[in-house]
Amino acid sequence: MGGTGQIAKAVAQAGLIVLLGPLVTGFVQKLKARLQCRQGASVLQPYRDLSKLLRKGTVQSDSASPFFRAIPVLVLAATVTAAALLPVLWAPAQPATLPLGDAILLIALLALARFLLAIGALDAGGAFGGMGASREMTVGLLVEPALMLAVFSIAVSVGTTDVGMLAARRETLTLAWQAPDLLALFAMLILMLAETGRIPVDNPDTHLELTMLHEGMLLEHSGPGLACIVLATHTKQLVTLTLVAALFLPLGLARGTAPAEIALATAAFAGKVLVLATFLGLVESSYAKLRFFRVPQFLGLGLVCAFLALALRIL
Amino acid sequence: MSVELATRLIDVLGALLLFTMLLILAAGQLFRAIYAVAAQAVFLGIAGAVLAAATGNVDLWVIAGITILAKAMLLPWLLIRVVRRLQIAREIEPVIPSHVTFTIAAGIVVLAFHLNASLGSVRQAITGNALPVGLTLILIGVLVMASRRKALVQMVGLFASENGIFFTAMAISQGMPLIIEIGIVLDVVLGALVMGILVLRVRSSVDTDIADLESLKG
Numbered sequence: 001m002g003g004t005g006q007i008a009k010a011v012a013q014a015g016l017i018v019l020l021g022p023l024v025t026g027f028v029q030k031l032k033a034r035l036q037c038r039q040g041a042s043v044l045q046p047y048r049d050l051s052k053l054l055r056k057g058t059v060q061s062d063s064a065s066p067f068f069r070a071i072p073v074l075v076l077a078a079t080v081t082a083a084a085l086l087p088v089l090w091a092p093a094q095p096a097t098l099p100l101g102d103a104i105l106l107i108a109l110l111a112l113a114r115f116l117l118a119i120g121a122l123d124a125g126g127a128f129g130g131m132g133a134s135r136e137m138t139v140g141l142l143v144e145p146a147l148m149l150a151v152f153s154i155a156v157s158v159g160t161t162d163v164g165m166l167a168a169r170r171e172t173l174t175l176a177w178q179a180p181d182l183l184a185l186f187a188m189l190i191l192m193l194a195e196t197g198r199i200p201v202d203n204p205d206t207h208l209e210l211t212m213l214h215e216g217m218l219l220e221h222s223g224p225g226l227a228c229i230v231l232a233t234h235t236k237q238l239v240t241l242t243l244v245a246a247l248f249l250p251l252g253l254a255r256g257t258a259p260a261e262i263a264l265a266t267a268a269f270a271g272k273v274l275v276l277a278t279f280l281g282l283v284e285s286s287y288a289k290l291r292f293f294r295v296p297q298f299l300g301l302g303l304v305c306a307f308l309a310l311a312l313r314i315l
Numbered sequence: 316m317s318v319e320l321a322t323r324l325i326d327v328l329g330a331l332l333l334f335t336m337l338l339i340l341a342a343g344q345l346f347r348a349i350y351a352v353a354a355q356a357v358f359l360g361i362a363g364a365v366l367a368a369a370t371g372n373v374d375l376w377v378i379a380g381i382t383i384l385a386k387a388m389l390l391p392w393l394l395i396r397v398v399r400r401l402q403i404a405r406e407i408e409p410v411i412p413s414h415v416t417f418t419i420a421a422g423i424v425v426l427a428f429h430l431n432a433s434l435g436s437v438r439q440a441i442t443g444n445a446l447p448v449g450l451t452l453i454l455i456g457v458l459v460m461a462s463r464r465k466a467l468v469q470m471v472g473l474f475a476s477e478n479g480i481f482f483t484a485m486a487i488s489q490g491m492p493l494i495i496e497i498g499i500v501l502d503v504v505l506g507a508l509v510m511g512i513l514v515l516r517v518r519s520s521v522d523t524d525i526a527d528l529e530s531l532k533g
Contacts, residue, residue: 178323179330179444186334294343297413301341304417308333308424312444315428 003098010100014084017242021234022046024241024277031281046234053227061220063125071120072221072228075113079232079239082109086242089265091168091253095160102161103151106243107144110195113232114140117217124220128209132216135292139201139213142299143194149306150187153180154247156313163243167250181248184309188244189279190302196237198280200290200298211289238273241280245272321369322443328362329448332482333424336455339475340420343407348471349394352478356386359478362445366485369441374493382481385500390474390507397511398467408464416462420455427451437487445486452479466514470507477503 026043033040060068085106118137121129155161157180158169194201202213209216214233221229252268254261290298335355342348363379366372409416424447431447456476460469477499484491491499 177327179326182327182330183334297341297343300414300417301337304337304421305334307421308337311421311425311428312330315425315431315447 006092006096006098006100009090010084013086013088013090014080016088017083017086017238018080018231018235020273021231021236021238022050024238024273025234027274028277028281028284031278032285035281035285046230050227050231053230054224056223058223058225060222061124061126064123064220068120068123068220069225071116071123072225072232075116075120076228076232076235078109078113078116079235082106082113083235083239083242085109085163086239087164087167087246087250087253088242088269089254089262090164091171091250091255092162092164093168093255095165096162099162103155103163103166103243104148104161106163106239107147107151110236110239111140111144113236117229121217121220126220128212128216129220131209132212132214132219135213136217139194139295139299142296142303143191146187146299146303146306147191147195149303149310150184150191151247153184153306153309153313156310157181163246167246167253170247171250171253180309180312183305183312185248187302187305187309188248190299190305192240192244192276193280193283194295194299194302195240196280197233199284200287201295203289206289241273241276242269244276245269249275318369318441321365322441324365325362325441325445326443328358328365329444329482331358332362332448332452332478336452336475337420339459339471340416340455341413345398345403345407345465345467346395348407348468349391349398352471352474353387353391355475355478356382356390359481360387362482363485366442366489370489372489374496375489377493378496381497381500385504386474386478389504393507393511394467394470397514400515401467403465403467407468410462410464416458419458423454423458424451427454442486442489445482449479449481449483449486452476452482454479466510466517470510470514474503474507 023043023046026041026046029045030040030043058069082105085101085103114136118133121133151161154166154170157178158166160166160169193199197204197214203211204214206212207215218226218229249272251272252264254265332355335351335358338351339348339355342351360379360383363375363382367375367379427447427450428444430450431444434446437446453476456472456474456479459472459475463469463472481496481499
């Protein structure tokens with residue numbers, strides 16, 4: 001596989017994730033609405049919100065520095081780059097001639113986006129932005145190492161950290177699930193809830209200032225900038241779901257570019273994301289948000305599970 | 316059932332046992348801890364059945380059935396009854412912070428798996444990693460007993476520890492003889508009854524907390 005073909009595939013996959021990100025959010029919201037016996041907004045509502053935001057003007061706090069304007073774009077760029085590292089439809093048949101990046105870079109890019117968002121929230125000088133940033137970083141502090149441990153526990157068994165290669169090698173081993181895989185999956189499901197900013201860690205629908213985590217950091221942004229960040233949030237959610245799918249359900253990934261293969265891979269991808277999004281919606285509908293000081297305990301469970309998965313694999 | 320399949324299934328069940336143990340450790344509410352220990356007993360029973368199918372040991376089938384009946388249904392039912400009767404606050408207050416408990420638990424797992432290398436000669440090949448998992452369950456059960464204030468959670472810790480002993484016995488001798496196993500289950504049920512009554516009595520006559528008993532020391 002040539003370098004250009006590989007880059008074309010990466011761009012296509014990143015584009016797909018960015019395009020479908022809002023749809024996943026819309027689906028989860030629709031599912032929640034149905035579970036609450038409401039009609040709910042259309043699944044396309046997130047797209048409408050985005051296009052509305054893009055048509056609005058920008059208002060900016062007087063105390064914000066010029067860097068503040070660049071933050072939404074940088075956050076979106078980091079998240080989209082992370083999306084390009086994932087095997088959405090294609091899994092590489094052999095190690096890439098031109099390695100774009102691996103799971104460590106992917107997690108680092110998500111961390112970079114989180115960092116930029118927090119800097120932006122502090123830069124604007126609003127009180128709630130600072131609170132949101134401090135909380136988001138606390139959650140990040142617990143999620144990122146656990147995510148690394150869970151990914152490593154899979155990587156150790158396969159011998160590579162490249163997510164595409166991980167998925168490709170694990171596809172042949174899908175039925176040979178071992179004990180550590182199970183613990184790593186539990187860890188990932190817990191971390192997924194935190195990483196996508198959903199109940200019980202964060203509530204994406206809340207606009208009550210005192211309980212906001214992620215939303216608190218977006219208060220000072222407006223117009224196209226806010227649209228960028230909201231799109232980045234949708235993208236990050238789908239990136240997280242795809243990462244879980246790539247590590248634990250690597251079925252139906254295409255190798256070539258034959259239309260039949262791509263159709264199968266698209267169907268498999270849709271199925272996997274649907275399952276994980278339904279999980280998010282069900283958890284969000286059946287649990288209450290945790291008090292913030294209880295969150296470390298919840299995430300600690302994920303951290304210990306991920307640690308156990310790695311320990312079981314090595315020892 | 317082939318030996319490799321049984322080994323793999325028991326390994327996976329071991330992972331589930333560890334996970335339920337962590338749930339007991341992390342449970343913020345009494346009912347969750349009780350449900351987790353019931354789930355643990357179910358997985359334990361399934362592990363016993365898998366081993367029975369793999370080795371053709373008829374006693375193990377009986378033991379697996381008794382485990383599911385007694386430990387997954389009878390004991391949780393008793394505990395839930397006591398909780399309902401007591402009408403106590405369902406929140407669990409740990410003595411030490413939860414992150415410290417988690418760190419100790421992680422240390423216990425590493426220790427148990429490290430010991431596994433030197434204990435290789437006593438364990439059965441067919442049960443895979445059951446020995447370190449069993450040791451981990453015993454020790455984390457003790458940790459739950461040591462780090463919680465409520466007597467009922469300490470009972471949950473004791474049952475989890477007992478599950479660990481069962482799993483360890485499976486790992487080193489393909490289960491204990493039937494008569495001993497039945498005796499142990501009877502002991503556990505009787506213990507649960509006695510403890511339940513004691514907790515009820517202590518509560519109704521002096522209205523106290525386990526932590527308050529500390530002050531009785533001379």
